[in-house]
Amino acid sequence: MARRVLLSIAAALPAAFSTVLAQASNPGNPAAAPRVDYALTNVRIVTAPGKVIERGTVLTRDGRIAAVGANVTIPAGVVRLDLSGHSVYAGLIDAATSIGLPSPTRALPAAATADAAPAGRGGPGGGGGAPQDGRGAVLGRSVAPPPPVVLPELDADAEASDMFAPTDDELKAFRAGGVTTVGLVFNGGLFPGRVGAALTGAQSGERLALRSGVGQIVSFGTKRGGYPGTGIGAVAFIRQAFLDAQYEARTEKAFKAGTPGARPSNDPFRRSLMSAATNGVSSWFVASTERQITRVAEIASELELKNPVVVGSQEGWRSIPALKRTGATALVSLRWPSPDSVTGRAYLAVGSGKPGVAPTVTAADSTEVRGNAAALVKAGIPVALASFGGESGVSFRDRIRATIAAGMNADDALRATTVTPAALLGITSAVGTIEVGKLANLVVVSGNDLFAANTPLKHVFVDGRIY
């Protein structure tokens, strides 16, 4: 975590991006294995959602896409992969994960696989996971695990991309789900830090970070042994923190303008939130339930926070007016809540005489929960899909398939796992489509549907390396 952020400005231009890429490997570490250039031939190419080249070639050079098209001249010295009967897609982006990150309630390292992460009843925002142990046993490692890093609840300057330290198995699990890029979001605390983006390749000593400072994470957590000690206090605390940061920005401006009496406080916490409080970066609220999303809408409206990102959004379909009102992007967790824990379930149980005991969950109930993302897209709300809340990448493709089965258009699903999250994370120039100059982040699947059942991934490329 000592290494500082590689990229703190928008990688909006290819020129800027090339700078990023040049720094992407750490020169202080042993030289990574030399990259091999590939020609993926005779392959169906889905360059972007809805854009297909039925038979063509994707050429990679130095880890980036050098050519795409039906007729590409293949230079000498390139490894040819004849992929007849296969399709190649841009590598998927898991818009938010906290795997590989510390949290206020969970020390790093996390358990060996995120599948073991317990599901708090309140959803991703509802309490986080319990401490996990047994990592060494699970991985069969004899070495003692490193000392835990517990995230402070208030460290608004902390960069998730600096702290991303996944295990090899965790990276493998992401890739097995077709995920080549992840958005990094701390789960828990109040202002635990900032959103980052990283690659899921694993070359020893190589830095995975792709971008930092993407957004300010806000969570309705509590402070250990202090104020706020409750979720009700958290809302007041968050409102006051934003107000203070806005005040800091105002007084700083007045100070610079020479206004008599104007003195910024130079309080580090206030300064760390200034950008988010003045819409320099977006605020990413961890919120899953209907009431949490309503609270986000209230806070965003009061503090004039534009286009907040709602991370989790598990009950998004119940909160469409609140999401629309605030111009929010719903970052939809593919960890579905149990249908009998969904807000309003108690309305069905009123006559049971046993609070909380609702009638048996039906297939329709499950479809409603799984159809969350589809309902939000239909309502015109920008949607990105994410594993946030405890699922590992390994089930990512399965969950997308089920989301499609519950009513989401397949192109919309692809958009929600490529183009939309790339834009949200500010990494459009590097990933998200198959275009010349972007990173060779690719997934190759047999047949012509990335999300079809029983279609194993043939290859996953991250940064031009084949897995």
Add this chain to the structure above:
Amino acid sequence: MRFRIRLFIALLCVPGVLAAQDLAIRNATLITVANGDMQGNIVVRGGKITAVGANVAIPAGIKVIDGTGKFVMPGIIDAHSHAALENGINEGAESVTPEVIVQLKNDDPVIYRALAGGVTAALLLHGSANTIGGQARVIKMRWGAPVDSMYFKGAFRIVKFALGENVTRASSTAPEDQRRFPMSRMGVEFTVNYWFQKAKEYDQNWKDYRASVKANPGAIMPRRDLRLEALADILHGDLKVHSHSYRGDEILMLIRVAEENGFKVHTFQHVLEGYKVADEIAKHGAMASTFADMWAYKAEAWDAIPYNMALMSARGVVVSVNSDSDERIRRLYQEAGVGVRYGNMSVNEALKMVTLNPAKQLGVDKMVGTLETGKDGDLAVFSAHPFAPEAMVVYTIVDGKVLFDRTEANTLRKQAATQTSGGTR
């Protein structure tokens, strides 16, 4: 689930929950609270009472409930509850937290249970751990509505204060050096004085700014402090103080401190020794919301008596009786009846303690609390007079919608009993 909800609505539609907010009850005993009892009809249109009386015409085409043998009273109002709250009742990390607002859990089954007791509105208060606690929510029991649709529009903004043992943590077993200030009643008095001193300075800063900005548009707007802003709102009368209290001496202390600092205690909550200082409470202009009978359940409740309600009322204090409990909230009408037995309150005065009087304390008496034309269609329909031992709530109606129907509740209960509990995932 959409199908299930439809099914559920279809079931509830037997009395017509989502039907238009038009409804009439025919030939019932109407306990108006405002204008005595009478046999007659009551008509609700567009959620408001449009007619009530002996010879009131019932418009054609609206839903009619036969009230023969039944008693209709204004929906019951609970002036002190912590039901259906989530994410904490006490922000106890500090002793002064008026910036905090409680959070309603709109799908908590306790709301339905309250409806089963004829309750149609409640004041959901912050707990009593803090000298100056958080802000409350006044809600209507609109079971099934989104969270922000349940807030009672037009109600007072209310903040909780607390005195005595809960604040000083008298029963805490933690070592003294780990306990939070204040730890004595002296400390509580100091805390109130100290924070209102700060609030007055804060308020003055804003007043100075507003005065100066006219002449000097470049003047720097002061920092907004949500805590001091809430205290300043109390000074301005925009945020009403409801103070947890038991003993006469602490009640007198808060009245004195309030008057010295220039604010008013709007309502004393619990106020078990209110009968000892009723004249002082009335003189200050405060109201009182108490328990029917909570003798000696803790040291500072030693002098609690069931005559408290009647004695305070006789001295001109507006008194309500509250639940402070997810269980008692179902039988507040019986709690009110205690005032008739202990203290000889008139039946109507006793009924006011769960209708008009709490409505005054919540700032909603223009809208609810009596059966009068123009008020909200919030009604409790009983099988007998609410003070009769055998009385049960048959229907509870909010804004003209039947949200509780005993026949249907029994049906749903039987259905649920035949299904497996929990369900599959």
